[in-house]
Amino acid sequence: MCGIAGAAGKDSEKSVRKMLEVIRHRGPDGSGIFSQSGISIGNVLLKITGEKTQPISNCGALTYNGEIYNFREIAKALDLKTDSDSETLFEMIKSGGIETAVGELDGDYAFAYIENGKISLVRDPAGVKPLYYSTGNGFAFASEKKALYTIGESKSEIKTLKPGHMLTFCAGNIIEKKVSGFPSGEILAKDAQDLLFEAIERSVKKRQFVPCAIAFSGGLDSSLLAALCRDAKLYSAGMAGSHDIGQTEKAAMLLELSDNLHLHELTMDELESAIPAVIRAIESCDPMKVSIALPLFFASKDAHRDGFRVMLSGQGADELFAGYKRYESMKPSELGIALKKDLDNIAENNLERDDAVTMANSVELRVPYLDRNVIELALRIAPELKIHNGIRKYILRLAAGKILPDELVWKEKKAAQYSSGIYSAMEKIARKNGYRGERALGRYLGELKQQD
Template identity: 45%
Template structure:
């Protein structure tokens, strides 16, 4: 996990150095810039899984890479995913494009072959990558603000699964096909095996689970025995109460770490969160705030990786709106749409909030094996009528019953901004300044980006 940047055009070295410096928070353990004269690439390093030097040379090309490839040993007998990429890229970007459908991981990458820049992003969009052009040249970076620093104002996110070359995006790797062929018993077994493997692949000595007491985080916690379970919230908030209740039922109180915060903590984090997510949108900021604070406190305690339940709702029908979609016979289309847009709606925000403190967010539910399993299940395995009510995430709850007490496996969903108490606190802070949240956050945005 890291920050990457590059620029081709006028003053490429200076612009790339400035962008790389602005991304220091993403990689506080080191940085380097490759000088290709007309094009330069920069990298900031967050030491989690390896020390293979970047920018990395491969044949006649140089590349920078952000992310994790969990099955890299399928491609080369090496000790790191970056080294495996270097082997693949010795045949050029098209060699990586050919390998991409077989990669299980989260990544974004920029490559300079001596004449042009090419970019690539994983098929879900777990790792961010932005690009743009000005009158002085073309640039890319892990965050928009780095491109703004380089004088590029019209910034776009590279689409998930897309390669950008010669100024054109084209999709080169897609999600697994939707083929609902599994019956309930096979669906439960397949999901059990794939999710357990996904969690194992993401376990790390400096990792913890973001824990709210809901089914998604509780199941990850159960599949990662011994890993700390970290909870953030205001005193008396739903999430702290639910998390404490869940760990008692699970018998894992010794693993539970609670970061109880107050209004002053939220106030102190507002400007940093706005800067991190590069937005004054009240919904985006209210969701990012608790994750920003959690990452800060987790990093202070020595955690460099957080495992999140992000993606479970879009795969297994967790939101209330999916009940209507189920009744209208369009649940598969609704889930497919939301999964294809999860990067812009959720993942880019969450990455920015945690990486502001040099903490890598890993999402086991968005492992390719889990996605493939989910897309082999029909609607009734995800949303099920129960009299007048609905059971959302039905198949996931059946898997959870193997690992969790029934009350935890059936726990209802509560959005993080409400569960942590941050939403009401943000509203109080805005009122104390005679403003609505939108106005208050806009004033913070103008301050941090003036």
């Protein structure tokens, strides 16, 4: 896991150095730059898998952010002896080309490959790993928008590479096309819960790391992850006395994992001091986004303090299995369309925020529910099994019932921004700082962003 950046044109190496400095929090373990034919690419490294430094070069060059979970099988097929997923990806591209390589990958990634004056950018099909680019002052790309701002790019000039897409830049021309996605199949109405449990179990096993942490709220999604990864430490943060504090303690007790729980009861002063850092990390002053990001910011900060580099999250389960209240009133046909749309937008709505706030603390976030096989299976499950008799995430609850106590399986959980008590606490902080009336919180956060 790391941060990547690159630029084409005059002073490209200087631009890349400036961008890497801005995103150094994503990779405190090292950095590197490679230049060729007026193009420079670079990397800041958070060492998790293998010892290979980046960028990797041999005629072409690669800089890569992510995790490829089947790289050992691919390396074996290539007769390649390595402990590095980045080296495996490089050899795949050299062997069969980018699109062929992407077709074989099982993982979450964003990478750039340069050869013969051409830059190719690629992003995983769910958009778990972020990638942005700009054509304002030449061509440049980076893992975070703020890196592009530092070389003079304006907000209007920065674009997001779409999930599952490849962008090619050569001689001033850009071509973008879709190279990966999630194929549909026959709709499942039988055996779905067994297949789903097995798929999630495999996904968690792939993403387990020693040592591993879990962003734990005590709800269904994170409780299932905890039950499948019982050696992980559970990190939770909320305002003192909030619903989440009691829920996480009770859930950990029911799972017999109380000794693994690290609970952070936030004070108003702690919250107020962290808000500017979160706004800076997620590059947004939207009250809802900030309130959702704050518990994860503290959880990942605490995990980093305790020596963890990998954290699992339940992100994606609501979009795949109909967890939001707004889904309840939909007919099955409407629900299927709405879920697919929300999956298509999950990177922009949620994943980029979560990646930014955890990587601000040099912690890699892994999302087992957005595993390729889990997504493809979820898309095949009939909508009637996702909301059944008014029960949201019905099929996921049935699957989780294999290892979770009933109290956790069937309990409804409030939205994180409210159950953590953070949204209302931020409103109080805004009032304390003299902000009153309509959109007071938004105006307060906006002022903080301008001061940054």
